[in-house]
Amino acid sequence: MIPYIVFNLMQVVVVLLCAPLASGVLSRMKEIVQSKQGPSIFQPYRDLWKLFHKDEIVSEESSWIFRFTPYVVFATPIMVTLLIPVLTNYPLFFAFMGDMIAGGFILSLGGFFSTLAAIDTANPYGPMGASRTRMVGFLSEPVFMIVFFTVSFVAGSTIPYIVQEKWVTPLVFFVTPSHVLLMLAFLMLILAEGGRIPVDNPTGHFELAMIDESKSLEYSGRGFALIKWGGHMKFFVLMCIFLNVLLTPWGLAADQTLGAVLLAVPKVLLKVFIFLVVIVVIESQLSKLRLFRIAEFLGAAFVTSVAAVIAQVF
Amino acid sequence: MSPIGLLLATALSVCVAGALAGIVVPSPRVPALSAWAGSLASVLLLLAGGWILLEGQSFRADLWAIYGWGTLTLSLDRLSAFFLFVAGLVMLAVSIFSAGYLKRYVGRYSLKALNAWYLLLLASVALILVANDVLLFLAAWEAMTILSYLLVNFEHRREESSRAGYLLLAMSEAGFMAGVLALLFLSVHAGSMGFSALRAAGLDLGPLARWTVFLLTFFGFGVKAGLVPLNSWLPRAHPVAPGNISVALSGVIVNLGIYGIARVNLDLLPIASVLPGLIVLLFGTLSALLGVLYANIEHDLKALLAHHTVEQMGIVFIGLGAGIVFVAAGFPVLASVAFLASLYHMANHSFFKGLLFLSAASVDAAVGAKNIDRLGGLIKRMPWTALFFLVGAVALVALPPFNGFVSEWLIIQSLLRSAELSFVGAVAAKIVFILAGAGLALATALALSCFVKAFAMTFLGMGRSEDVRGAREASRTMVVGMGILALLCLLFGVLPTYVIPLLDGAIQPLTGASAVGALVPAFFASNPAHDTVPTGIAEGFPQLGAQIGQSFLPGRGLVVLHPGGTGNPVVFAMSTSYMVLVLVGLLLLTYVLVRVVLTRGRKSTRRRRWDGGVRSLRPEMTYTATGFSNPVKVIFEAVFRPTTVQDTREMAAEHFRSAILRERVTVHVVDRWFVQPVKGAAMRVANRLAAMHHGRINAYAAYVLVAMLLVIAVGFAIETAGGP
Numbered sequence A: 001m002i003p004y005i006v007f008n009l010m011q012v013v014v015v016l017l018c019a020p021l022a023s024g025v026l027s028r029m030k031e032i033v034q035s036k037q038g039p040s041i042f043q044p045y046r047d048l049w050k051l052f053h054k055d056e057i058v059s060e061e062s063s064w065i066f067r068f069t070p071y072v073v074f075a076t077p078i079m080v081t082l083l084i085p086v087l088t089n090y091p092l093f094f095a096f097m098g099d100m101i102a103g104g105f106i107l108s109l110g111g112f113f114s115t116l117a118a119i120d121t122a123n124p125y126g127p128m129g130a131s132r133t134r135m136v137g138f139l140s141e142p143v144f145m146i147v148f149f150t151v152s153f154v155a156g157s158t159i160p161y162i163v164q165e166k167w168v169t170p171l172v173f174f175v176t177p178s179h180v181l182l183m184l185a186f187l188m189l190i191l192a193e194g195g196r197i198p199v200d201n202p203t204g205h206f207e208l209a210m211i212d213e214s215k216s217l218e219y220s221g222r223g224f225a226l227i228k229w230g231g232h233m234k235f236f237v238l239m240c241i242f243l244n245v246l247l248t249p250w251g252l253a254a255d256q257t258l259g260a261v262l263l264a265v266p267k268v269l270l271k272v273f274i275f276l277v278v279i280v281v282i283e284s285q286l287s288k289l290r291l292f293r294i295a296e297f298l299g300a301a302f303v304t305s306v307a308a309v310i311a312q313v314f
Numbered sequence B: 001m002s003p004i005g006l007l008l009a010t011a012l013s014v015c016v017a018g019a020l021a022g023i024v025v026p027s028p029r030v031p032a033l034s035a036w037a038g039s040l041a042s043v044l045l046l047l048a049g050g051w052i053l054l055e056g057q058s059f060r061a062d063l064w065a066i067y068g069w070g071t072l073t074l075s076l077d078r079l080s081a082f083f084l085f086v087a088g089l090v091m092l093a094v095s096i097f098s099a100g101y102l103k104r105y106v107g108r109y110s111l112k113a114l115n116a117w118y119l120l121l122l123a124s125v126a127l128i129l130v131a132n133d134v135l136l137f138l139a140a141w142e143a144m145t146i147l148s149y150l151l152v153n154f155e156h157r158r159e160e161s162s163r164a165g166y167l168l169l170a171m172s173e174a175g176f177m178a179g180v181l182a183l184l185f186l187s188v189h190a191g192s193m194g195f196s197a198l199r200a201a202g203l204d205l206g207p208l209a210r211w212t213v214f215l216l217t218f219f220g221f222g223v224k225a226g227l228v229p230l231n232s233w234l235p236r237a238h239p240v241a242p243g244n245i246s247v248a249l250s251g252v253i254v255n256l257g258i259y260g261i262a263r264v265n266l267d268l269l270p271i272a273s274v275l276p277g278l279i280v281l282l283f284g285t286l287s288a289l290l291g292v293l294y295a296n297i298e299h300d301l302k303a304l305l306a307h308h309t310v311e312q313m314g315i316v317f318i319g320l321g322a323g324i325v326f327v328a329a330g331f332p333v334l335a336s337v338a339f340l341a342s343l344y345h346m347a348n349h350s351f352f353k354g355l356l357f358l359s360a361a362s363v364d365a366a367v368g369a370k371n372i373d374r375l376g377g378l379i380k381r382m383p384w385t386a387l388f389f390l391v392g393a394v395a396l397v398a399l400p401p402f403n404g405f406v407s408e409w410l411i412i413q414s415l416l417r418s419a420e421l422s423f424v425g426a427v428a429a430k431i432v433f434i435l436a437g438a439g440l441a442l443a444t445a446l447a448l449s450c451f452v453k454a455f456a457m458t459f460l461g462m463g464r465s466e467d468v469r470g471a472r473e474a475s476r477t478m479v480v481g482m483g484i485l486a487l488l489c490l491l492f493g494v495l496p497t498y499v500i501p502l503l504d505g506a507i508q509p510l511t512g513a514s515a516v517g518a519l520v521p522a523f524f525a526s527n528p529a530h531d532t533v534p535t536g537i538a539e540g541f542p543q544l545g546a547q548i549g550q551s552f553l554p555g556r557g558l559v560v561l562h563p564g565g566t567g568n569p570v571v572f573a574m575s576t577s578y579m580v581l582v583l584v585g586l587l588l589l590t591y592v593l594v595r596v597v598l599t600r601g602r603k604s605t606r607r608r609r610w611d612g613g614v615r616s617l618r619p620e621m622t623y624t625a626t627g628f629s630n631p632v633k634v635i636f637e638a639v640f641r642p643t644t645v646q647d648t649r650e651m652a653a654e655h656f657r658s659a660i661l662r663e664r665v666t667v668h669v670v671d672r673w674f675v676q677p678v679k680g681a682a683m684r685v686a687n688r689l690a691a692m693h694h695g696r697i698n699a700y701a702a703y704v705l706v707a708m709l710l711v712i713a714v715g716f717a718i719e720t721a722g723g724p
Helices: A002-033 A043-052 A064-083 A100-120 A126-155 A160-166 A171-175 A177-193 A221-247 A258-285 A291-313 B003-024 B027-055 B078-105 B111-130 B134-152 B159-190 B195-204 B207-222 B234-240 B243-268 B274-296 B301-328 B332-367 B383-396 B403-420 B426-459 B476-494 B496-511 B535-543 B576-598 B630-635 B669-690 B697-721
Strands: A056-059 B059-066 B070-076 B560-563 B570-574 B604-607 B643-653 B656-665
Touching: A002 A043, A002 A064, A002 A221, A002 A258, A043 A221, A056 A064, A056 A221, A064 A100, A064 A221, A064 B576, A100 A126, A100 A160, A100 A221, A100 B403, A100 B426, A126 A160, A126 A177, A126 A291, A126 B403, A126 B426, A126 B630, A160 A221, A171 A177, A177 A221, A177 A291, A221 A258, A221 B576, A291 B426, A291 B630, B003 B027, B003 B059, B003 B070, B003 B111, B027 B070, B027 B078, B027 B111, B027 B496, B070 B078, B070 B111, B070 B134, B078 B111, B078 B243, B078 B332, B078 B476, B078 B496, B111 B134, B111 B243, B134 B159, B134 B195, B134 B234, B134 B243, B159 B195, B159 B207, B159 B234, B159 B243, B195 B243, B207 B243, B207 B274, B234 B243, B234 B301, B243 B301, B243 B332, B243 B496, B274 B301, B274 B426, B274 B630, B301 B332, B301 B403, B301 B426, B332 B383, B332 B403, B332 B476, B332 B496, B383 B403, B383 B426, B383 B476, B403 B426, B403 B476, B403 B560, B403 B570, B476 B496, B476 B576, B496 B560, B496 B576
Parallel strands: A056 B604
Antiparallel strands: B059 B070, B560 B570, B643 B656
16 A cells, blocks of 8 residues: 555656646747747746745735635646556556546636636736636537547546556557547647647737736736646646546556656656647647637537547447 | 324424414514524424435325325325435525525515415425325425415516516416326326326336326426426526525425426336437436526526526436436446436535525625626625635536535436447437537536636625625624535535435435445445455555545445446546545645745735736726626627617717617527517417407307307217216
């Protein structure tokens, strides 16, 4: 039992420590593609360090919701980390606590509070971002559900540890139409939920065009640090689900030894790096969509996922 | 007399006595009387229901025989007991809340009438649930409908109350007629009015008769549950009733619609084909989607909640439909899971919707406004009400660890289990399940948007009108009433493994299979052999944390888990009990680490918010609910089809326009496509018939003669044919 607890905590530590790095690598690579030098890949850590050492300013109008939210936004991705395979391909101590659907609901708990906090400040731009985030949220939810249906039809289960092996045994299953379509749909979901181009621009500085960013405009100091860190972790967790469960369930530790689990860390990071390159290519090729064109983007994701599930049912 | 009989009899007598006593007690004392009598009766009903649920022994009693109609009988089996239990819990909270709330009506409307109707409504609800024959059931149902009308029309000087009341009465009576037809048809077939005779005689009915009964009862009783397309009355009638009555309507009366459908279609005449199940599933999905869409564009707090009732009942119907399909396809265990999820959600809906309506009533009582565009910033003036509304909202939008999450998660899981369907044409059924699942997901996400709007625009930010500034926290009884329901939302959320076995007792007689083994494996069994946990799971699971607490907690375990086969040992698993511990632990740990270790000594100061550079940011300039829900309005414009009535222009000079007022009217899609055509057709028929009324006495005498001859001829024909 003890190793299972230790490995589970190691997953949390890996997500905590590597999530800002992934964001740093992503922005650095994007800058390089744009022929700029860009900040160091460790910049997100420096930002967090700086924010933790600053005083905090809170809006007069705000209530306990505003002060409570950073902790929820920070805690929910960690909870999901306890449920999913980050390093191992066998279930760990807390694996029974929820399946993929429960994980989705846990993440939306954080989202719910961050939208509330955006309105709590009485800042004019907060509610705008909240309203737009919800638009992206409710458009992507049906796609998530169809993905779960496809997964459930293939694996007969929604537990990520059980699902991960089914897509690639035998290896031919990897290129079945439903799997390919499903990967495409989920990729579009990650772009939308992670606030990447073409849905949202995480590096934008123009309040009227912001979606996700404008929710945290009023935050400063430690609150802002927690929100930022939580955001990095949420993106990292989504990538882990995509890479370790749906797309490439290789490279995870199969043995219950510390060495095997430690060895899985660079392998998983390599997979994340390759995926980040793909995202950089996508982000550099596309431009941000107009707000109400996002409905078309996610509509396309929905049609793709429905095609995937129908290919699976027949 | 058995203890259950005594409890029921006392509860009914308390209701009647309270209603009568209200006539002699002076008006200012009536709220207290209402609260005491209502709470006492609710507790008694709650005890009766809880007893049956725990003991499992059904209660039966014959009342008296009515010549020509058979005997009136009462029975409380575990299905009714569960509904009674839920109704008792909700009504207890409402009754306590009423003590403080009703004071606002003193001197304005007749509290004596309100007290009488309220207590009699409680009695009629209990009677419907314990009735064991058609006559008593229908009589109690009719009493319940009329009392709901009287309560909705309580503030009778307001025109919208009267209009909503009449609409309620008309649609409920139409549905009631359908129910009467179906039940009388079954009674004629059985030759008796008793439910047990109906059950026995139903076995040899043909498919046509079964379809007729199903359609009549599904849509007939569905009216009470706000099933689309029979929902137009609900969002109009529920909000105009007094706050405590809205809870009774949305938390208790809607459940009776489910009860009627379940009693007839799952118990008296069990459905044995797939198609009715798919129909239920389809209409459930439609209700869920349309309910939540209209909730999003609604800005009256109570009407918004009423639209959500339509949505939540749709989700309950989705579970019911899935269960019916599983029964027909020969998966009794999965059917039990689906029915259980559905009834669980119905109970949860009663709690969180009751809580939300109570908080809305509290806001309404404190501010005097229900339009959320005019509210804001109330969290500082009404902290308890705000907290309770937040709990209700989190529960309704199915976020862990509250109760709505558990039941909605179970409903989603039972939809996902459609993977196991394998009859001819199962592919089509699966696609219906998938679309229902996608619809459910969209509805849930839209509900989340809607409650972000409802909570944030009411309680957060700046107050957007003068009324808000004078608001004060609700009185103590009101807070206690809300607190009870908030606690129930939490308990039913974090302790699902204790609720599921209770509910299973109510479901088991319907499907013949228990869902406990399929949902709550005995992780806490002291027997090391794990008699009910499959070996594949029993071997792997000691490594995981599912047995924490085994030594000191009673019951089977704290994990909801569905075991599968060899390839997939676990189909789904979830535990809100452990989840809440981990979440609280993580939050505390983060707090301590950040506050004490990482940022000790850092100051936190309060300043004005950043206002984007304008000279002064006034409350009117901040985002409103209308703006917040605009994306929904734009994206689903094909459903809403708003029409612009007229633009009012304000001119400062001839060519200088200073303001345009644009009014847009949205007619509910159900009204547009269903209610108005039906109403139009009825009016056309009535107009034709009106031609008969031309005022000539001779002609009227002729009508009478013709009618009499017709009756005689028909009677004679039946007599010679040897009819009944």
